[in-house]
Amino acid sequence: MQFSPCKGGDFCTQDGTHCQGCGRSHEEIAETRMLMQRVAKYAVDMDYENIEEFTPFVGEKAGKIARKLQDDQAGGGIGIGMPIK
Incomplete structure (x- = not known):
């Protein structure tokens, strides 16, 4: 989706x-x-006085975590974060 x-x-x-x-x-x-x-x-x-820095940081980190979760659910990787193609 x-x-x-x-x-x-x-x-x-x-x-x-x-x-x-x-x-x-x-x-x-x-x-x-x-x-x-x-x-x-x-x-x-x-x-936080620098909210403009905090919110993109949260978005970027959440994106990386979500991609890792997707990879894990798909069964990709060999245990070191590199998908097998």
Whole structure:
């Protein structure tokens, strides 16, 4: 499945099971929104002055972890993080 970010404004719809603007389920949108709120609240609770550095760091690290999890689920790799082709 390909992630599709919300376009916002008039593109977003609340009826049915999926947004007509981005195609994601309303459940996925709500869960993503909650995740973003948790990350933002953490940054505020930690009183980070450089939030603009923290959020890309979290995104990059989460992406690397997610790719590793995908590789592990697919059975790739030989134990040292290199997929077998």
